[in-house]
Amino acid sequence: KADKADKPKREPSAYNIFCKANMKVWNEANPGRAKEAMGEMAKLWKDAPENPNRGKDVKSRKPKATKESKEPKTKA
Numbered sequence: 800k801a802d803k804a805d806k807p808k809r810e811p812s813a814y815n816i817f818c819k820a821n822m823k824v825w826n827e828a829n830p831g832r833a834k835e836a837m838g839e840m841a842k843l844w845k846d847a848p849e850n851p852n853r854g855k856d857v858k859s860r861k862p863k864a865t866k867e868s869k870e871p872k873t874k875a
Contacts, residue, residue, distance in 0.1 A: 814844060
């Protein structure tokens with residue numbers, strides 16, 4: 800198995816760059832509300848000019864499988 804230290808880091812996404820730039824400003828403007836910060840970043844990101852998916856419809860998600868439909872794991 801290759802060493803993790805040898806593996807090059809991938810470039811941060813546009814969203815990562817946006818959050819890094821805006822998180823500090825938001826936290827300074829809203830002290831004591833750090834738990835809400837990521838939710839607010841997501842709301843800001845939705846209409847941000849840096850967002851490549853701005854103005855597009857939100858992708859629908861696959862419904863989660865219920866516990867009953869999952870096969871029980873068997874030991875081999």
